[in-house]
Amino acid sequence: MKLRHLAGLALSVPTALGLGALLLSEAVVTSPPDGPAAHYLRNSIADSGAINVVTTVLLDYRAFDTLGEASVILASVAAISALFAGAAPDRSEQGLSILVKTSVGYLTAVFWIFPIYIVFHGHLSPGGGFQGGVSLAVLVILVYVVFGSRRASAWLTSSRLHVTESASAFGFLLLGTVGIAQGLAFLTNAAAGFPTGSTGNLLSGGVIPLLNLAIGIKVAAGLGSIYLDILSSDGSR
Amino acid sequence: MTPEVPYYMVLGLVVVCALGAVLIRGYITSIIVLSIFSITVTVSFAFLRAVDVAMAEAVIGAGLMTAVFVTAIGKTRRRS
Known part of the structure; x- marks a missing residue:
């Protein structure tokens, strides 16, 4: 390790720690007692019927911001597939041994349960579409690593x-336009006629x-x- | 032992893992330390009762990013 690395460390670590402590204390001190956070905590169940306040903020009060986050992912996927377009997948991959293939083949059914639970209970318990979706994406990676791209690319293709x-x-956009069709705002939940159900049930929370x-x-x-686009690129381009 | 002590221990582990991920030479070792960093950040989020964020950090940092990084380094390494 060179001397300038040490000097950089000696400068950056205290700066980061100090800034983090400052920001944390500021956030705690300046949170107003009757701001938006208190409003959400008080009214979220009556407004949407969902227990999880975080999900209510993400998909009811601030659903338009969530649409923005989703389009960020869409843009990055489009950029990566444009970079690696047309490259054939590496068909020499055979995957892992027959032991791993057989056991994972049975266990995959169990692995499906967790993401599906996370997605469908997003309005009741921690988690939601994003967390469950990433778990499903990891399942895609698992299938490719275990079974090899020769077998997996027969049906699980990038396109x-x-x-x-x-x-x-x-x-998502179609669900949002239900509110517009009735003269309300984009992505309106309960006011647009989505049934909020009985609070705590699986079928509650409207949209x-x-x-x-x-x-x-x-x-x-x-x-x-x-992941599949990165996997199918040959690295030389 | 006050309840804050385990939380500060986890925060110290976060700093150690972050420094390790930057300073360690080998690519694969660095990626593994980075995923351990994600796990420690997940634990600290759970201490702060931000369970939604902790879940997202766990699946992205420890699951997805590790696979993507390992694949990218395997693709870009020069075959000799």
């Missing part, structure tokens, strides 16, 4: 994942479970196709 991602993003499902499929297909 199919792109189509799935675009379709679910379109579904929130449907938006969670759309985001889950979209994130899973998008991040999975990022």
Whole structure:
């Protein structure tokens, strides 16, 4: 380690620690007692019927911001697939041994349960479409690593994942236009006629479970196709 | 032992893992330390009761980014 590395460390570590401590104390001190956070905590169940306040903020009060985040992922997927377009997948990969293939083949059914649970219980428990979708994308990676790209690329192709991602993003937008059709705001939840159900049930929260499902499929297909695009590039270009 | 002590221990581990991920020479070792960093950040988020963020950090940092980094380095390494 050179001397200038040490000097950089000696400068940057205290600066980062001090800035972090300053920001944390500022955030705690300046949070107003009757600001938006207090309003959300008081009214979120009455407004949307969903228990998880974080999900209510993400998909009801601030659903338009979530649409922006989803389009950031869409843009990055489009950029990566444009970079690596046309490269054939590496078909020499055979995957792992027969022992791993057989056991993971059975266990994959169990691995499906966790992401699906996370997505469908997004309005009741921590998690939601994004977390469950990333878990599904990791499942795509697992299938490719274990079974090898020769077998997996027969049905799990990058272009199919792109189509799935675009379709679910379109579904998110369609759900948002229900409010506009009735003269309300974009992505209106309960006021646009979505039934809020009885609080605590799986079928509650109005449009929130449907938006969670759309985001889950979209994130899973998008991040999975990022991995497949990187995998199919030959690295020399 | 006050309840804050385990939290500060986890925060110290976060700093150690972050420095290790930057300073360690080998690519693969650095990636592994980076995923350990994600796990420690996840634990600190769980201490702060931000379970949604902790879940996202766990699946992205430890699951997805590790696979993407390992694949990218395997693709770009010169074959000799």
